[in-house]
Amino acid sequence: MAIPYEFGYQKPATLQEAIALLAEHDKNARILAGGTDLVNELKQGFRVPEILIDIKGITELKNIQLVDDQLEIGALVTFSEILHSKILHDNAYILFEAAGLVASNGVRNRATMVGNICSAVACMDSASPLLVHDAVIHLISSQGERNVPIQKWFDDNRKTTIRPNELVTHVSIPIPKVKYAGAYQKMMRYSGEDLSQANVGVLLFADNTVHVAFGSVGPIPKRSPKIENLLKAKGLSADTIEEAKQMIEKVIAPITDVRASKEYRLHMCKVMFVRALNTAQARIKKPKLITKKLHYEKKCLQSE
Amino acid sequence: MKKNVFSLNDEIRSIYINPNETLLEVLRDKLGVKSPKCGCDSGDCGACTVLIDGKSVRSCLILAIEVDGSTISTLEGISKDGLSPLQKAFHEHNVFQCGYCAPGMILSATELLKKNPHPSEHDIKEAIAGNLCRCTGYIPVIEAILDFTKKD
Numbered sequence: 040m041a042i043p044y045e046f047g048y049q050k051p052a053t054l055q056e057a058i059a060l061l062a063e064h065d066k067n068a069r070i071l072a073g074g075t076d077l078v079n080e081l082k083q084g085f086r087v088p089e090i091l092i093d094i095k096g097i098t099e100l101k102n103i104q105l106v107d108d109q110l111e112i113g114a115l116v117t118f119s120e121i122l123h124s125k126i127l128h129d130n131a132y133i134l135f136e137a138a139g140l141v142a143s144n145g146v147r148n149r150a151t152m153v154g155n156i157c158s159a160v161a162c163m164d165s166a167s168p169l170l171v172h173d174a175v176i177h178l179i180s181s182q183g184e185r186n187v188p189i190q191k192w193f194d195d196n197r198k199t200t201i202r203p204n205e206l207v208t209h210v211s212i213p214i215p216k217v218k219y220a221g222a223y224q225k226m227m228r229y230s231g232e233d234l235s236q237a238n239v240g241v242l243l244f245a246d247n248t249v250h251v252a253f254g255s256v257g258p259i260p261k262r263s264p265k266i267e268n269l270l271k272a273k274g275l276s277a278d279t280i281e282e283a284k285q286m287i288e289k290v291i292a293p294i295t296d297v298r299a300s301k302e303y304r305l306h307m308c309k310v311m312f313v314r315a316l317n318t319a320q321a322r323i324k325k326p327k328l329i330t331k332k333l334h335y336e337k338k339c340l341q342s343e
Numbered sequence: 344m345k346k347n348v349f350s351l352n353d354e355i356r357s358i359y360i361n362p363n364e365t366l367l368e369v370l371r372d373k374l375g376v377k378s379p380k381c382g383c384d385s386g387d388c389g390a391c392t393v394l395i396d397g398k399s400v401r402s403c404l405i406l407a408i409e410v411d412g413s414t415i416s417t418l419e420g421i422s423k424d425g426l427s428p429l430q431k432a433f434h435e436h437n438v439f440q441c442g443y444c445a446p447g448m449i450l451s452a453t454e455l456l457k458k459n460p461h462p463s464e465h466d467i468k469e470a471i472a473g474n475l476c477r478c479t480g481y482i483p484v485i486e487a488i489l490d491f492t493k494k495d
Contacts, residue, residue: 041365047362048406074409095409145447149404232472
């Protein structure tokens with residue numbers, strides 16, 4: 040299907056040029072990175088832009104780096120690059136794990152993690168891992184820089200707190216001071232490539248603090264302070280985990296749609312929560328466990 | 344219209360492109376390269392797969408204007424001098440019936456084998472995921488690639 044209307048295209052070489060273009064066109068501009076969501080949207084004609092600003096020429100947005108105790112993931116980092124990053128494999132395995140479950144290789148070679156959270160479609164895979172890691176989104180505009188904690192980033196399905204003249208430069212993840220391990224669970228109709236019907240992210244710390252996030256079971260992905268506080272107060276005994284599992288009914292309210300019913304989603308969130316918690320517990324004890332599934336990706340890991 | 348210059352199957356091509364044209368449309372309708380197919384037109388089926396700088400991508404989700412300066416390979420390039428050894432393996436295993444998914448399958452396998460010459464069955468499944476086949480299923484594809492890597 041051809042895109043039935045015309046628009047301009049600019050490929051700035053620097054961040055400054057990109058910001059100036061954004062300031063000039065404001066809400067009539069759209070940022071183009073991987074384009075896997077954007078080109079579909081252009082075909083459907085939801086929002087007709089005046090101009091696309093292709094940021095792929097801005098090299099400083101391509102980095103994955105560890106700066107002091109912060110992990111930084113640039114706006115142009117694709118899911119394939121996440122799967123080849125030793126830094127992410129070693130420091131934010133849950134993100135690495137989720138990246139491997141995004142669509143298929145041909146999409147991952149192009150789609151960016153930042154694009155995923157900017158499109159903010161409810162079934163995205165990046166949100167739960169970033170939520171449990173307390174990630175921060177870094178924005179820039181002609182007015183200056185702004186940081187938004189991921190918990191305040193999502194407004195609604197496909198809506199974030201980004202302003203029309205802003206550009207996300209990178210996402211940062213603070214590296215916890217204590218030992219930690221995460222696990223991501225995604226429910227799909229078939230493996231290989233599918234959107235999530237529901238997903239759960241768990242990050243477990245050595246002091247038994249637990250961060251839990253649920254995705255694709257509401258308009259926006261969410262952490263659950265209720266469950267986290269319960270586990271913090273009562274520990275990780277089988278009884279408490281059962282109590283937390285039952286609490287899920289009160290903290291999420293999934294809908295029935297073409298991909299799954301609300302009952303199925305709710306049931307599977309309970310199952311996936313326990314699976315993720317068990318996996319995280321096993322990983323925190325034996326970190327080597329984590330590479331079993333992604334052996335091919337491990338072979339290709341590169342040191343940045 | 345903007346002039347784009349890129350390498351297509353080892354030939355330098357320069358062509359005037361509108362920003363609203365997808366790479367798939369330009370390859371098929373302006374450059375006569377017909378191996379990438381338009382299946383779902385939304386990145387799910389893999390029929391439009393091409394390699395950009397060696398990586399498999401969905402050409403229906405890329406604007407042609409984005410590929411300025413890139414190196415693009417399609418099945419036509421891979422089989423320039425007759426069937427490639429990988430294609431011969433596919434042929435021997437009767438992998439395809441209608442052939443619509445063939446370019447995507449072969450290009451995805453080409454990308455995989457370049458990075459990982461001895462993939463496991465799991466690696467192969469992961470690499471060809473997102474290339475939908477409605478005729479023969481996926482087993483012959485996996486067998487052909489495994490067989491090819493054993494001969495190697």
